[in-house]
Amino acid sequence: MGEAIQAANDAASLSADAVPSDAPGDAAAEAAAVTTEIAAHARLYGEPLLKLPTDLYIPPDALEIFLDAFEGPLDLLLYLIRKQNFNILDIPMAQLTLQYLKYVEQIRLSNLELAAEYLLMAAMLIEIKSRMLLPQRQADLDVEADDPRADLVRRLLEYEQIKLAAYDLNALPQVERDFVRTQIFIEQSLIPTWPQVEAIDLQQAWLDVMKRAKLTQHHKISREELSVREHMTAILRRLQSSRFVEFADLFEVGGGVPVVVVNFVALLELAKETLIEITQAEPFAPIYVRLAYSPA
Incomplete structure (x- = not known):
């Protein structure tokens, strides 16, 4: 570590000597800043850290490998197939199984419960690979046998369709995520509310008025003037x-x-x-x- 710092200091002195005496002060300051960045081990609160603390302790599990997050085994298989540009209808099982097992080994060391689901798919891949390596009998040659990868391909295609549909749905604007609904408070008295009156309602109201008029009518007796x-x-x-x-x-x-x-x-x-x-x-x-x- 000390040799690296000494080499950085030597490089800084050489770069400072290389700057002409009549060069502007900005060029010298920029060269010094570059040298400081090279010699710094890290930045603490924005300032370069040129010397490591003597009491610095780094726990063994501080450095971890963060792998890509997948929804499940099928998501991982689909990622590997698309990344390597494999034909999903003609999957090279040997290469796919090897890459899949490397990923499973990494997650098995950190999360055993999560690795159980992936291990089940690994066993299925190994089974398909073994069935493809077995020699075919003469009876199987006469009759076209089913591809051991057919069921896996069908599941991968269905999963890809569902995943694309979910991506399209997620791309749609959502309330409280992409936009917020505006709320406007308006006084109720300012908005006239008109009743929904139909012709049959008006006719029924008129019949009710006529019925009440007949019930409350009076017989008027007038005196006839006869001479x-x-x-x-x-x-x-x-x-x-x-x-x-x-x-x-x-x-x-x-x-x-x-x-x-x-x-x-x-x-x-x-x-x-x-x-x-x-x-x-x-x-x-x-x-x-x-x-x-x-x-x-």
Whole structure:
């Protein structure tokens, strides 16, 4: 370590001697900074550390090898195949198994529970490799035998499809990750809320109003103004144009009971004042009314 520092100091002195005496001060400062960076073992709070502390202790497990994180054995196999540009339909099992076992050996030393799942896949790879190395019998040559790698290839292709689909879904914008929803508070009274009214609702409301109107309606009784004098005058005018008028013909039945009653009272008043005569030839014969006889 001391020899390295001495060599760096010698290099710094040589580089300082190489700078001309008439060179600007910036060039000399830059050369000194480069020399300091070369001689520094590390940086502590941004400052170069030129000498190691005497009480520095580095534990044995301080330096670790950080491997790429994979989702599982299939993810590791797919990574190795794509990295080496292997044809996934014609996988060289020998090279793939060797690279896979190197990775499993590294994780087995640090995490035995995690390595168990990878060891299961390693056993499967070794089995496939062994089946490919076995000589084929004559009967197998006549009939095309299944490729031992077929099941592994199918699983790898399905996993790759799912992984790509997951990557596409992850690329979509997500709330609280890529953007934040804005929240605007508006006074409720400022927003008019109109009811959703249909034509059938309006019709039903109208029918309800009509039903209530019929239940609460009142019968109004009005007093009809009937004059006995007017009816007396009307009877006299009618008798002047006719010599005899039958009693029933003097009543207007269409006017109602009040009109008939007033007309009968007017007829009695005329008879009382001897302005008319009411005669009957025999019992149950028609009754006739005429003006009272007055001598000339």
